[in-house]
Amino acid sequence: MAEERFDVVVVGAGPAGTAAAYTAAKGGLKVALIERGEFPGAKNVFGGVLYRKQLEDLIPDFWKEAPLERAIVEQRLWILGEDSAVTFGHRNYKYKEPPNCWTGLRVKFDQWFASKAEQAGAIPIYETVVTELLRENGRVVGVRTDREDGDLRANIVIIADGVNSLLGKSLGIHREWQPDQVSLAVKEIIALPRQTIQDRFNLDDNEGCTIELIGQTCGMAGLGFLYTNQETLSIGVGVMVSDLRKKRIKPYDVLEGIKRHPMIHRLIQGGEVKEYSAHLIPEGGFDSIPPLAGDGWMICGDAAQMVNAVHREGTNLAITSGRLAGETAIAAHAKGDFSAGALEDYSKAVRASFIYKDLKKYRGVHGLLASGDSEMLFEKLPQALNNAAYEMLLVDGVPKKEKQKIAFRHVRDAAGGNLNLLRLFLKGWRAMNG
Numbered sequence: 001m002a003e004e005r006f007d008v009v010v011v012g013a014g015p016a017g018t019a020a021a022y023t024a025a026k027g028g029l030k031v032a033l034i035e036r037g038e039f040p041g042a043k044n045v046f047g048g049v050l051y052r053k054q055l056e057d058l059i060p061d062f063w064k065e066a067p068l069e070r071a072i073v074e075q076r077l078w079i080l081g082e083d084s085a086v087t088f089g090h091r092n093y094k095y096k097e098p099p100n101c102w103t104g105l106r107v108k109f110d111q112w113f114a115s116k117a118e119q120a121g122a123i124p125i126y127e128t129v130v131t132e133l134l135r136e137n138g139r140v141v142g143v144r145t146d147r148e149d150g151d152l153r154a155n156i157v158i159i160a161d162g163v164n165s166l167l168g169k170s171l172g173i174h175r176e177w178q179p180d181q182v183s184l185a186v187k188e189i190i191a192l193p194r195q196t197i198q199d200r201f202n203l204d205d206n207e208g209c210t211i212e213l214i215g216q217t218c219g220m221a222g223l224g225f226l227y228t229n230q231e232t233l234s235i236g237v238g239v240m241v242s243d244l245r246k247k248r249i250k251p252y253d254v255l256e257g258i259k260r261h262p263m264i265h266r267l268i269q270g271g272e273v274k275e276y277s278a279h280l281i282p283e284g285g286f287d288s289i290p291p292l293a294g295d296g297w298m299i300c301g302d303a304a305q306m307v308n309a310v311h312r313e314g315t316n317l318a319i320t321s322g323r324l325a326g327e328t329a330i331a332a333h334a335k336g337d338f339s340a341g342a343l344e345d346y347s348k349a350v351r352a353s354f355i356y357k358d359l360k361k362y363r364g365v366h367g368l369l370a371s372g373d374s375e376m377l378f379e380k381l382p383q384a385l386n387n388a389a390y391e392m393l394l395v396d397g398v399p400k401k402e403k404q405k406i407a408f409r410h411v412r413d414a415a416g417g418n419l420n421l422l423r424l425f426l427k428g429w430r431a432m433n434g
C-alpha cells in the first residue's frame with residue numbers, strides 16, 4: 001500500500017468510527033475507514049440494545065433496512081435475591097411506532113452500518129491495524145498501519161478505536177484505565193426457537209423484551225442482562241475489574257451463577273449456547289473523559305469513555321460523537337484549518353449535546369461504585385429487599401404494622417444501621433444527580 005493522502009482517516013469501524021466516516025464522506029470528503037477486524041463487527045461485543053434517535057439523525061428510516069432483531073416493547077429491572085426477585089418494568093406498545101430501540105447483534109449491524117459509510121464514499125480498509133499516529137511538529141498528520149508501506153496521511157485523524165484506545169494513550173490524553181474505570185463483561189448467545197422465546201417473554205413476532213439484573217454478582221459492582229433476539233437470547237454480566245481482582249472471581253463463574261438463578265433458568269432452559277465473548281466497558285464516566293481534540297485529531301465513542309452505564313447506553317453516544325466529529329471535519333475542510341483551535345468545535349458540540357449532559361448528571365456514580373460499598377449495594381441490599389418483600393407479602397397472621405417493622409429492619413440491618421442507610425441514600429442521590 002503506497003502512502004496515500006486523505007482528508008480524513010477514521011480508525012475503528014464500530015458505531016463511533018462508522019458514524020464519523022459516513023458523515024464526513026457524505027459531506028464530500030475523501031475518507032478512509034480502517035478496521036483491524038476481518039470485517040466491521042467481526043469481533044465486536046455488546047449487550048445489546050440499539051437506539052433509534054441518534055442513528056435516525058444520520059440515516060432516516062434506517063430501521064426499514066437495517067438488520068435488527070426485536071423492537072423493545074418492555075424493559076424490566078430485576079433485583080435478585082438468592083432464589084427470588086423484586087421486579088420492576090414497563091411495557092408500552094407506543095414503543096413500536098416509531099420504535100424506541102431494538103436488540104441487535106454487532107456482527108450483522110456493524111457490517112450493515114459500515115456498508116452505508118462505503119456507499120457514501122468512505123474507502124474501507126479492513127484487516128488492517130493502525131499501529132501508531134504519524135506526527136510532525138506536534139500535530140497528527142496520518143497513521144501508520146501494519147501493512148507494508150502502510151502509511152496514510154490525512155488532514156484529520158478521527159480516533160474511534162474503542163475502550164482500550166492505544167492511540168489515545170499514545171497521545172498522552174489518558175492513562176491506562178484504572179481497574180475501577182472499566183468493567184469486564186462476559187456474554188453468551190443462547191439459541192432457542194422463536195416461538196419459545198415469544199411464549200416465555202409474552203411477546204408477539206418482532207416484539208422484544210430486556211431484563212437488567214442487579215444482585216447475585218458475588219458482592220461485586222456489576223449488572224447482568226438478558227435480552228431477546230429473534231431466535232436467540234443474549235445473556236451476560238459486567239463486573240468492575242477492581243472488584244474482580246479483589247475477590248479473585250472469574251466473570252464466567254458469575255454468569256454461570258446468574259444462569260442457575262431459578263428466575264433466569266426457566267427463561268433460558270433448553271437453549272444451546274452458540275457464542276461466548278468477553279469485552280471491557282468504560283465505566284469511568286464524566287470525570288474520565290479525556291481532551292477530545294487537538295492538532296489534526298479528534299477522539300470519540302468508547303475511546304473517550306462515552307458510556308452511560310446507568311442507562312446501558314453506549315452505541316448512541318458513540319454514534320452521536322462520531323457524527324459530531326464528522327461534521328467538525330467538514331467545517332474544518334471548508335476553512336482549511338485543521339488546528340486544535342478549529343477542531344475544538346467538536347469538543348464544544350459534545351459539550352452542548354446529551355452526551356456531556358447525561359454523563360455529567362451521573363458523574364458521582366463512579367465514585368459511589370469505587371467507594372468500597374459494592375458488597376452492600378450489590379449483594380446485601382438486593383437480598384434485604386427480597387427478604388422485606390417476602391415478609392410483607394407473606395400472610396401468616398402477623399399484624400401488618402409488625403410486618404412493616406420487620407421488613408424495614410431487613411433493609412436497615414443490611415445497610416449497617418439507620419445512619420448508614422441515610423448516608424447511602426444521600427450518597428446515591430448525589431451520585432445520580434450531579
Ligand SMILES: Cc1cc2nc3c(=O)[nH]c(=O)nc-3n(C[C@H](O)[C@H](O)[C@H](O)COP(=O)(O)OP(=O)(O)OC[C@H]3O[C@@H](n4cnc5c(N)ncnc54)[C@H](O)[C@@H]3O)c2cc1C
Binds near residue numbers: 163279
Ligand atoms: C457486554 C456489553 C454490553 C453492552 N451493551 C450495550 C447496550 O445494550 N447498548 C448500548 O448502546 N451500548 C452497549 N454497550 C456499549 C457499546 O457496545 C459501546 O459503547 C460501543 O460499541 C462503542 O462504540 P465505539 O465505536 O466507540 O467502539 P467499538 O464498538 O469498540 O469499536 C472500536 C473498533 O475499533 C477497532 N480497532 C481498535 N483498535 C484498532 C486499531 N489499532 N486499528 C484498527 N482498528 C482498531 C475495533 O476492532 C472495533 O471494531 C455494551 C458493551 C459491552 C461490552
